[in-house]
Structure formats: C-alpha cells, structure tokens
Amino acid sequence: MNETRADMEADPEVAPEVLKARFGRDIARDFDLDDPMFNDRFDEVLTFMVNKCPISYSKAGTGYHLVNTNEQVRRVAQDWRTFSSAKGYMPNRPEGLPYLMPEESDPPMHTNWRHKLNPHMSPKVIATYEDVIRKDCNVLIDTFIEKGECEFISEFGALLPGWAFFKNVLGVPIDDLAMLVEGVEQGTFALPAEERPAHMARVFTYLDTHLRWRATQPKRGDVIDTILEGVIYDDGTEAPWDHKVSILVDLTFGGIATTTFVMSSAIHYLAMHPEVRQQLIDDPSLIENAIEEFSRVFPPVIALGRTCTRDVEVAGTEMKEGDFVMLTWGAASRDPRAMEEPEKIDIKRETILHSTFGVGPHRCIGSNLARLELTATIEEWLRRIPEFSVREGTAPVYVTGFLRSMRELQLVWPK
Amino acid sequence: MRVKIDGEHCTGHGRCAKYAPNVFILDDDGYNADRSNEIDVPAGEEENAKRGMKSCPERAITLVAE
Numbered sequence: 001m002n003e004t005r006a007d008m009e010a011d012p013e014v015a016p017e018v019l020k021a022r023f024g025r026d027i028a029r030d031f032d033l034d035d036p037m038f039n040d041r042f043d044e045v046l047t048f049m050v051n052k053c054p055i056s057y058s059k060a061g062t063g064y065h066l067v068n069t070n071e072q073v074r075r076v077a078q079d080w081r082t083f084s085s086a087k088g089y090m091p092n093r094p095e096g097l098p099y100l101m102p103e104e105s106d107p108p109m110h111t112n113w114r115h116k117l118n119p120h121m122s123p124k125v126i127a128t129y130e131d132v133i134r135k136d137c138n139v140l141i142d143t144f145i146e147k148g149e150c151e152f153i154s155e156f157g158a159l160l161p162g163w164a165f166f167k168n169v170l171g172v173p174i175d176d177l178a179m180l181v182e183g184v185e186q187g188t189f190a191l192p193a194e195e196r197p198a199h200m201a202r203v204f205t206y207l208d209t210h211l212r213w214r215a216t217q218p219k220r221g222d223v224i225d226t227i228l229e230g231v232i233y234d235d236g237t238e239a240p241w242d243h244k245v246s247i248l249v250d251l252t253f254g255g256i257a258t259t260t261f262v263m264s265s266a267i268h269y270l271a272m273h274p275e276v277r278q279q280l281i282d283d284p285s286l287i288e289n290a291i292e293e294f295s296r297v298f299p300p301v302i303a304l305g306r307t308c309t310r311d312v313e314v315a316g317t318e319m320k321e322g323d324f325v326m327l328t329w330g331a332a333s334r335d336p337r338a339m340e341e342p343e344k345i346d347i348k349r350e351t352i353l354h355s356t357f358g359v360g361p362h363r364c365i366g367s368n369l370a371r372l373e374l375t376a377t378i379e380e381w382l383r384r385i386p387e388f389s390v391r392e393g394t395a396p397v398y399v400t401g402f403l404r405s406m407r408e409l410q411l412v413w414p415k
Numbered sequence: 416m417r418v419k420i421d422g423e424h425c426t427g428h429g430r431c432a433k434y435a436p437n438v439f440i441l442d443d444d445g446y447n448a449d450r451s452n453e454i455d456v457p458a459g460e461e462e463n464a465k466r467g468m469k470s471c472p473e474r475a476i477t478l479v480a481e
C-alpha cells in the first residue's frame with residue numbers, strides 16, 4: 001500500500017511502462033474517467049488506485065488530480081475553504097453549462113440553502129413517503145410479473161426513483177418524467193460533451209416553467225414553496241430567481257439520475273447470488289445493512305471535483321491555486337486502510353464505512369430518500385419475485401464517466 | 416463511555432442513529448441533535464455506539480472516555 005506520491009513513484013508496480021502494459025495507459029499519471037477501459041475494468045482499476053495511487057493525475061483537457069484514499073478524500077471534502085465547489089464539480093466543464101445550487105456553491109451561501117432545504121429531506125419526513133413508494137414498487141412489478149421476464153432498467157430501475165421524486169417531492173404527475181430522464185441522461189453522458197448543455201437547457205426550461213406556475217398557486221408548505229420563499233444571503237441580498245431554478249434542477253438531477261444504478265446493481269448481484277437472496281428472504285431485517293453494503297460497492301457517483309483556492313499539498317503532491325481536484329468517492333469506499341477486506345461484498349458487515357453519498361457539507365441531501373427507495377425495492381421485489389436470474393447469454397451494459405450507470409439488465413423468473 | 420460530536424463536521428449522514436438509536440438522536444434537519452456537545456453513552460449501548468462512530472463518514476464522533 002502506498003501512502004504518498006513518493007511511495008507511489010518508488011513502486012515498480014506503478015512504473016509507467018508497467019501500467020501501460022497492464023491497463024493500456026499510465027493510470028497513475030494519465031488517467032481518464034471517460035476511458036472505455038475504466039468502464040470495462042471498473043473494480044480492478046478502483047482497487048488498484050486506492051491501494052497504489054493515493055493521488056493520481058489525468059491529462060484529459062486541462063487536467064485534474066484524483067484523490068483516492070478514504071482519509072484524504074475526507075480531508076479534502078471537509079476543507080471547503082481550500083477546496084471550493086463554486087467553480088463546479090465537473091472536470092473540463094463544457095461552456096454554457098449553468099452552475100447548480102447548492103452543489104456548486106460554498107458556505108455561507110451553501111449553508112443558507114441547506115438550512116432551508118434539510119428539514120424537507122430528513123429521515124423523519126422521508127419516512128412519510130414510504131407507503132407511496134412501496135405501492136409504486138408493486139404497481140411497476142405488476143406490469144411485468146406475469147411475463148416471467150423484464151428489462152430491469154427501463155421497466156423498473158429508471159422509473160421508481162423518478163416516480164418517488166415526482167410524486168412526493170416535486171408534487172407533479174409523472175407524465176413528463178421520460179422527457180426529463182432523457183434530458184438528464186443526455187446532459188450527463190452525451191458525446192461529444194459540447195452537446196450536453198443543450199440537453200440540460202431542456203431540463204432547466206421545464207423546471208423554470210414549473211416553478212413559475214407554482215408561484216401562482218396556493219401554498220402547499222412543501223419543498224417547492226420553500227424554494228420559492230428563497231433565502232437571504234449573508235450580504236443582505238435575496239437569492240435571485242436563477243438560483244431558485246437551479247436548486248430545483250439539482251434536486252431533480254440527484255432525484256432521478258443516481259439511485260437507479262445502486263438499485264440495478266443490487267438486483268443484478270442478487271440475481272447472481274441465490275444464497276444471499278435466500279438470507280435476505282429468511283431475514284428481511286438484514287436488508288438495510290445489505291443496502292449500505294451495495295451502496296458502498298456500487299457507487300453511481302464515482303468522483304466529483306473541487307477547485308483549489310490556494311497552493312496546497314495532499315499526500316505529498318503539490319497542488320496549485322486553480323488546480324482541479326476530483327474526490328474519488330468510489331475508491332475511498334474500498335480503502336483497506338479504513339476497512340477489512342474491502343473487495344469482499346458482505347451484507348452482514350459489522351460496520352459499513354463509505355463515501356457513496358459524499359463527505360463534507362455537500363453530503364447528499366437525497367441520501368435518506370435514496371435509502372428508502374432502495375430498501376422498499378429490495379423488500380418488495382424479493383417478496384414478489386423471490387427466484388430470478390440474468391437471462392442466459394446476456395450481461396448488464398454499463399456506461400462510466402464521473403458517474404456510472406447501467407443501461408440494460410435482462411432478468412427472467414419462473415412464470 | 417463518553418463521546419463528543421463535532422459541531423462542524425456532522426453533516427447529517429444519520430448513520431450514528433441507525434446503529435445506535437438509543438444513543439444518538441437526529442434533529443429535524445436529520446443531523447445529530449447533540450452536535451457540538453459531549454454525551455454519556457447509556458450502559459449496555461457501548462457496542463452500538465461504537466458501530467455508529469465507525470460508520471460515520473465524517474469521523475464526527477470521537478471517544479472522550481471509555
């Protein structure tokens with residue numbers, strides 16, 4: 001295990017020609033999140049990075065550092081004064097992409113908004129959505145259970161998080177969901193990346209219109225009303241309209257773009273591991289712990305960035321003011337320095353430490369909602385379809401950048 | 416056993432209350448209600464408290480006395 005840049009440079013396993021022979025590129029000094037090799041050898045690359053490269057570097061575009069260990073990711077994520085979110089979380093951000101609040105802001109502005117929004121997303125409030133979410137799991141399952149087969153992503157995984165978010169948080173019917181999911185997906189993964197802002201613009205326009213409409217309606221006391229009410233920033237000015245729209249865009253993004261991956265990966269894992277499935281059926285009280293373990297090993301948000309506000313050293317690497325730094329949540333969640341046998345998937349782990357929902361003040365505001373969706377899904381699925389497997393001759397299809405998502409998962413079960 | 420909850424670093428992951436609901440309580444924002452304070456862990460709850468501490472992604476809960 002290497003702790004610093006110097007350890008890494010002295011390690012023959014991390015020599016440039018050795019890495020090129022093994023991975024096709026020098027992943028310690030010339031990594032690229034968008035490299036198809038990373039998509040294909042995801043677990044192997046993350047495990048190698050966290051063990052061998054406490055810090056790696058990418059030459060993609062203007063270049064960025066990647067911080068990969070549990071301790072250093074935590075340090076950087078908590079130190080928002082030195083590592084700012086205000087210049088965005090995406091490396092090589094395409095021109096014309098508006099910044100998202102609260103994600104792409106720093107305290108005190110960030111704190112102003114989180115204070116307002118947090119009460120709507122607390123475990124207590126989210127728990128009141130449980131019945132609706134559970135019912136929706138069953139509505140979806142009803143649409144395909146008789147067939148004895150489904151394509152999990154399009155028939156369940158991409159729908160449930162959107163339904164849960166639309167019905168419970170946004171408070172709108174699900175008619176426009178497909179358009180928004182498409183906009184978010186294309187806004188994140190479309191190639192060339194220059195096309196992404198146009199897709200994002202559709203999402204902005206839709207939510208802007210929705211917010212304007214709600215401003216004319218009687219108050220419901222929900223999160224939308226809270227956003228409309230706005231906040232007063234520390235300098236005494238009121239949050240402008242643009243910020244309000246972007247709060248809603250950020251929530252929508254998180255609400256529909258990420259949970260699908262953990263859900264699909266968990267279902268895939270259970271399809272492949274009948275013995276674990278049986279443990280969960282025999283003792284459903286294990287499901288919450290299993291969800292935590294699945295979140296640890298199947299992270300949809302691989303890495304997000306910060307910008308250095310001053311020269312600083314991390315794990316023996318000099319970073320300059322203005323440098324872009326990615327926090328590799330996915331690597332930090334499998335750090336052998338912080339947990340035992342991280343490469344093993346164990347639903348009965350005594351304690352589960354992970355950074356899938358981020359670390360520091362930007363901790364995922366939707367984490368409580370995501371956990372509820374995941375728990376409800378696994379419970380209802382196993383109750384209705386206890387025996388299932390991946391269709392022979394098929395395998396899940398993945399796409400990876402700074403986010404990871406699953407595009408296809410064919411399942412079959414006895415009719 | 417006595418533990419301290421860091422007021423700045425607790426960001427509301429809620430893991431502590433999941434593992435040790437009789438020790439750690441969340442406020443209406445979903446953050447540890449005792450952040451910035453020290454609390455005594457009730458007898459018999461030590462193991463749960465430790466699990467909560469170890470799974471806090473912020474390392475916001477630290478041991479003051481065994």
Ligand code: HEM
Nearest residue numbers: 102103250251254255258259301357358362364365366370
């Ligand atoms: C398994 C599902 C999810 C994962 C893995 C995930 C992951 C993350 C991560 C890693 C961050 C940290 C951002 C940073 O540090 O810059 C974050 C922030 C955020 N997430 Fe999630 N998320 C999930 C689900 C959701 C859901 C369901 C929602 C909305 C209902 C949501 C809304 C947000 C928002 C608004 C932020 C920004 C918070 C801030 O900057 O203060 N996420 N999420």
Ligand code: SF4
Nearest residue numbers: 425426428429431471
């Ligand atoms: S787990 Fe840590 S960060 Fe989360 S609420 Fe408890 S103390 Fe706060």
